[in-house]
Amino acid sequence: DADVTQTPRNRITKTGKRIMLECSQTKGHDRMYWYRQDPGLGLRLIYYSFDVKDINKGEISDGYSVSRQAQAKFSLSLESAIPNQTALYFCATSAGRGQVSANYGYTFGSGTRLTVV
Amino acid sequence: DAKTTQPTSMDCAEGRAANLPCNHSTISGNEYVYWYRQIHSQGPQYIIHGLKNNETNEMASLIITEDRKSSTLILPHATLRDTAVYYCIVRVAKDNAGNMLTFGGGTRLMVKP
Numbered sequence: 001d002a003d004v005t006q007t008p009r010n011r012i013t014k015t016g017k018r019i020m021l022e023c024s025q026t027k028g029h030d031r032m033y034w035y036r037q038d039p040g041l042g043l044r045l046i047y048y049s050f051d052v053k054d055i056n057k058g059e060i061s062d063g064y065s066v067s068r069q070a071q072a073k074f075s076l077s078l079e080s081a082i083p084n085q086t087a088l089y090f091c092a093t094s095a096g097r098g099q100v101s102a103n104y105g106y107t108f109g110s111g112t113r114l115t116v117v
Numbered sequence: 118d119a120k121t122t123q124p125t126s127m128d129c130a131e132g133r134a135a136n137l138p139c140n141h142s143t144i145s146g147n148e149y150v151y152w153y154r155q156i157h158s159q160g161p162q163y164i165i166h167g168l169k170n171n172e173t174n175e176m177a178s179l180i181i182t183e184d185r186k187s188s189t190l191i192l193p194h195a196t197l198r199d200t201a202v203y204y205c206i207v208r209v210a211k212d213n214a215g216n217m218l219t220f221g222g223g224t225r226l227m228v229k230p
Binding site: 004033035041042043044045048058088090092094104105106107108109110111113 | 151153158159160161162163166204217218219220221222223
């Protein structure tokens, strides 16, 4: 099983619909992140969470919300999807300050391709 | 995090070494150089990181100049599967609030037969 699992892998939804993207991890990492990638561009941070009680906005949080249900679960919601939210979405994890890690790098999921029509 | 500059794209012949440069002239003393790669539409993958000494692992080698203002990622025997976008990122390892991984444009490496 993958260390970071994202569901669904692909989703097509209509404008105005609410949609949730889910992420779960088996790394035991405290920190989790949601990134968005548009075609030909780099990744941009939407939201991040340093622990279950901590949620922070990233550089492009408008139109999105998140929920950290447990250390292992971090979901991203689009309350009312719009076409310019069509993108590839990645969840990632990293070790927290109180945790030991071999490299303190980030582990990414395989992504969710979201299309809003 | 310090800003990095990478070439937009590079080609490499299969079986040859791929040398990917990165400039990070404003790097701070406690900042590491991290390299990630992203194979088409997959999640980015950690490759290697270093502070000031050269590093090697099963994937690549990292050469950091003595003044730490630039570095080179070396894939010793590039294969077609190494075709990807390679990101050089400078950051503290054990980050504090407000210090998340940020991605620039990266270098698109094309390995050719």
